[in-house]
Every structure is written in structure tokens, then in C-alpha cells.
Amino acid sequence: ADPKAGRQKALQCQTCHGLDGRSKLPEAPNLAGQVETYLAKALKDYKTGARKNDMMSVVAPNLSDADIADLAAYYASIEVEVKRP
Amino acid sequence: ADPKAGRQKALQCQTCHGLDGRSKLPEAPNLAGQVETYLAKALKDYKTGARKNDMMSVVAPNLSDADIADLAAYYASIEVEVKRP
Numbered sequence: 001a002d003p004k005a006g007r008q009k010a011l012q013c014q015t016c017h018g019l020d021g022r023s024k025l026p027e028a029p030n031l032a033g034q035v036e037t038y039l040a041k042a043l044k045d046y047k048t049g050a051r052k053n054d055m056m057s058v059v060a061p062n063l064s065d066a067d068i069a070d071l072a073a074y075y076a077s078i079e080v081e082v083k084r085p
Numbered sequence: 086a087d088p089k090a091g092r093q094k095a096l097q098c099q100t101c102h103g104l105d106g107r108s109k110l111p112e113a114p115n116l117a118g119q120v121e122t123y124l125a126k127a128l129k130d131y132k133t134g135a136r137k138n139d140m141m142s143v144v145a146p147n148l149s150d151a152d153i154a155d156l157a158a159y160y161a162s163i164e165v166e167v168k169r170p
Binding site: 028 | 106107108113114115117118120122123136137164165166
């Protein structure tokens with residue numbers, strides 16, 4: 001997967017998810033540093049309809065498998081530091 | 086919602102999600118610093134069956150609405166710093 005291509009593709013995601021992966025809307029989750037396989041599965045499920053969401057069910061079907069892999073790689077690659085709770 | 090009670094409840098979640106909200110398994114997402122409303126909605130959907138997952142569909146139905154609110158508050162409260170991509 002190509003995180004650089006994913007970053008390019010993420011220009012379409014930034015309104016809700018941000019290019020930095022920090023949510024810009026209360027319904028949208030943070031994606032920064034998320035688990036890559038989890039991100040890919042979420043996008044695949046929105047594409048197949050296994051998972052439904054007003055916004056994502058419209059966006060995901062237009063994504064190719066390569067787009068999905070690249071987007072997952074990009075957002076997973078964003079470095080995140082978790083402070084001790 | 087009570088993040089402290091959520092932390093107590095999260096003792097049951099730590100095997101996959103960690104008490105620090107950093108995923109311990111490739112299928113499990115990171116929860117640290119996630120959007121609180123998103124976390125609550127995910128748990129509610131797993132509880133009602135609107136969203137399905139082998140593990141979560143078993144775990145979530147045992148959670149009360151208060152548990153869900155407290156868990157969402159706890160994991161959302163974990164401080165996370167996103168480094169500039």
C-alpha cells in the first residue's frame with residue numbers, strides 16, 4: 001500500500017476526518033494512528049454495505065481496493081503519542 | 086458520564102483494547118482519545134446489532150447504557166498527541 005497516494009486520496013476525507021486524522025465533526029472518528037487492518041476493514045465494510053453510515057455508504061463505494069489500502073496506510077502512518085492515563 | 090467508573094469497566098476491555106486504549110490485537114482498534122460520541126454510538130450499535138463483530142456482539146449486550154456512557158467517556162479522556170504528518 002502507498003501512504004503517499006493515500007494522503008492524496010485523503011484530500012477528499014479531510015472535511016470530516018482532517019488530513020491530520022483528527023476528527024472535524026462529532027460523528028466522525030479520529031483516524032490518526034489507527035490500526036491499519038481495522039481502517040481497511042471499516043472501508044471495505046462500508047463499500048460492501050456490511051456496515052452502514054449516511055456519509056460513508058456514499059463515499060466508500062467509489063473507492064477501489066487500492067484506494068482503500070492506501071488510505072488505511074496513510075492514516076495509520078500518522079504518528080500518535082498516547083499519554084499515560 | 087463517569088470516566089472513573091469507565092476505567093473500572095475497561096478492565097474487561099483491556100485484553101484487546103488495552104487500559105491505555107492502544108490496541109493489543111490486529112483486529113481491535115485503538116480507542117485512546119477517540120471521539121466520545123463515536124465510541125458511544127459504536128457500543129450502542131454493537132448492543133442493538135446494528136453493527137456486528139464476532140467479539141463485540143457478545144460483549145456489548147451485557148453493557149448497560151451507563152456502562153456505555155462511562156466507557157466512552159473513559160477512553161475519550163485518554164490524552165493523545167497527534168504529530169504533524
